[in-house]
Amino acid sequence: MQVLDRIFKELAGIDPSRLSEPVLVGVTLKPNQTAIGELPAELRPFMLLKLDYEARITLIEETAEAEIAAIDSREQADKRAKELANEHAVLATIYDAIGKLFWAEVRLTIPAATGQPCIGIAENWQVYSEDKELCPHCGIKHPSMLLDLADLPPGPSSPLEALDALLRP
Numbered sequence: 001m002q003v004l005d006r007i008f009k010e011l012a013g014i015d016p017s018r019l020s021e022p023v024l025v026g027v028t029l030k031p032n033q034t035a036i037g038e039l040p041a042e043l044r045p046f047m048l049l050k051l052d053y054e055a056r057i058t059l060i061e062e063t064a065e066a067e068i069a070a071i072d073s074r075e076q077a078d079k080r081a082k083e084l085a086n087e088h089a090v091l092a093t094i095y096d097a098i099g100k101l102f103w104a105e106v107r108l109t110i111p112a113a114t115g116q117p118c119i120g121i122a123e124n125w126q127v128y129s130e131d132k133e134l135c136p137h138c139g140i141k142h143p144s145m146l147l148d149l150a151d152l153p154p155g156p157s158s159p160l161e162a163l164d165a166l167l168r169p
């Protein structure tokens with residue numbers, strides 16, 4: 001069981017001092033998001049591992065091209081490109097598994113999150129639920145959100161113009 005073994009091992013390797021450090025600083029709740037609890041201490045290493053994987057994957061994506069371009073030998077460059085592509089694929093596969101397990105744990109650990117279609121984590125380890133029906137900027141349901149843009153009559157070039165035409169008396 002390569003994936004689970006690796007996840008358990010890496011969870012055990014998370015530095016406990018990080019559990020009380022601020023994370024996701026600046027990720028505040030939007031008007032359509034509601035705080036439903038705090039991420040329990042037992043799940044914090046899981047989230048930190050998920051963030052670590054995100055950082056590792058992003059690092060490869062951002063540096064691979066320059067690293068390979070700096071290699072003089074064509075053969076060595078090809079070899080390194082294959083290594084990086086493989087490393088990226090492995091990380092992405094495990095990251096996907098971590099994400100699924102993490103959200104499943106959050107959903108079952110925090111009663112208010114069970115059955116919520118959309119949940120997330122904001123700063124200070126806040127768990128939130130998100131209402132996709134509400135405007136993320138205002139937290140209300142705008143008249144325009146009640147309409148299916150596909151139903152609008154053809155004519156104006158952009159959906160916004162079409163909407164404007166429809167709402168105008």
Ligand SMILES: [Zn+2]
Nearest residue numbers: 135137138139
């Ligand atoms: Zn709005």
